[in-house]
Amino acid sequence: MHPMLNIGIRAARAAGELIVRNMDQVTDIQISEKGLHDYVSEVDRKAEALIIDTILKAYPRHSILAEESGHSGTSDYQWIIDPLDGTTNFLHGFPQFAVSIALKHGDTLEQAVIYDPLRQELFTATRGSGAYMNNRRVRVSKRKELGGALLGTGFPFGNSFKLEVFINTFRTLFPITAGIRRAGAASLDLAYVASGRLDGFWEFGLKPWDLAAGTLLIQEAGGIVTSVNNGADYMKSGNVLTANAKLHEELVKILATAMIENK
Ligand code: IPD
Ligand code: CA
Numbered sequence: 001m002h003p004m005l006n007i008g009i010r011a012a013r014a015a016g017e018l019i020v021r022n023m024d025q026v027t028d029i030q031i032s033e034k035g036l037h038d039y040v041s042e043v044d045r046k047a048e049a050l051i052i053d054t055i056l057k058a059y060p061r062h063s064i065l066a067e068e069s070g071h072s073g074t075s076d077y078q079w080i081i082d083p084l085d086g087t088t089n090f091l092h093g094f095p096q097f098a099v100s101i102a103l104k105h106g107d108t109l110e111q112a113v114i115y116d117p118l119r120q121e122l123f124t125a126t127r128g129s130g131a132y133m134n135n136r137r138v139r140v141s142k143r144k145e146l147g148g149a150l151l152g153t154g155f156p157f158g159n160s161f162k163l164e165v166f167i168n169t170f171r172t173l174f175p176i177t178a179g180i181r182r183a184g185a186a187s188l189d190l191a192y193v194a195s196g197r198l199d200g201f202w203e204f205g206l207k208p209w210d211l212a213a214g215t216l217l218i219q220e221a222g223g224i225v226t227s228v229n230n231g232a233d234y235m236k237s238g239n240v241l242t243a244n245a246k247l248h249e250e251l252v253k254i255l256a257t258a259m260i261e262n263k
C-alpha cells in the first residue's frame with residue numbers, strides 16, 4: 001500500500017472512532033448553523049483537528065484544504081478533508097455519515113479514503129491501482145438501461161435557482177429509473193457509485209471536500225465523473241454527474257434536454 005494512503009486511512013479511522021464515540025452524546029454537542037440547513041458541530045471540528053494532526057505528523061510540509069478550517073500550506077501535495085460528511089444525519093442519529101480524505105498532487109488526485117465508521121466500510125483508491133472496499137476490489141455497476149437503475153442525489157440548499165434546476169432534473173429522471181435515493185452524505189453516495197450499489201449520482205452545489213475522494217474512487221472503479229452538462233469543471237462548480245460510461249452518456253443527453261425544456 002502507498003504510504004500516503006496509509007496515513008489517510010489512519011487519519012480517517014481515528015476521526016471515525018471519535019465521531020462514533022460522540023454519537024451517544026449528540027444532545028450535549030454544541031452546534032452552529034453556517035447557513036441554511038448547513039450545520040457544524042464541535043465533533044466536526046475535533047475530527048478535523050485529529051485528521052490534520054495525523055497527516056502533518058507524517059508530512060509536515062504538505063498543504064491542507066479542510067472544510068472547517070480552510071486552506072494552509074504551499075506544498076504541491078494537498079490533502080482535501082471532509083471530517084464528517086453527513087453532519088445533519090449525525091446530529092439526528094441517522095446512520096449515514098463518513099470521513100472523506102483525498103490527496104492531490106498538483107492537479108491530480110492521487111489517493112482517496114472514504115470511511116463509514118458505523119458499518120466499518122473503508123473505501124480506498126490510489127491512482128492507477130483500482131478502487132477497494134475493505135481490501136476487496138470494487139467496480140461501478142454494469143447496468144446498461146436507465147430503466148432498472150438506482151440513482152443517488154442530494155438537494156441543493158441555500159440557492160433557490162439551483163433548487164429549481166434540480167427539481168427539473170428530478171422530475172425528468174424519477175419516472176424513468178428504478179428509484180432515487182437522497183441519503184445525505186455525498187461522499188458515501190460517490191463510494192456507492194464506485195462499488196456498484198448506486199448506478200449513478202448527480203447533485204448541484206457540492207464542495208471539493210465532498211467530491212475529491214469519491215471522484216478518484218469512481219475513476220479507479222471504471223466510472224465517469226463530469227459536471228451535469230458533461231464539462232470538466234465539476235470540482236469548481238460543484239455540479240456533478242457520475243455513472244458507468246453507458247449510463248453517463250444517456251444521463252448527459254437526458255439532463256441537457258431536461259434543463260432546456262423545463263426552463
Ligand atoms: C453535505 C452532505 C450532503 C450534501 C450537502 C453537503 P456536510 O455535507 O454531503 O449529502 O447534499 O451538499 O454539504 O455538510 O454534511 O459535510
Ligand atoms: Ca460534506
Ligand code: CA
Nearest residue numbers: 067082084085
Ligand atoms: Ca462536513
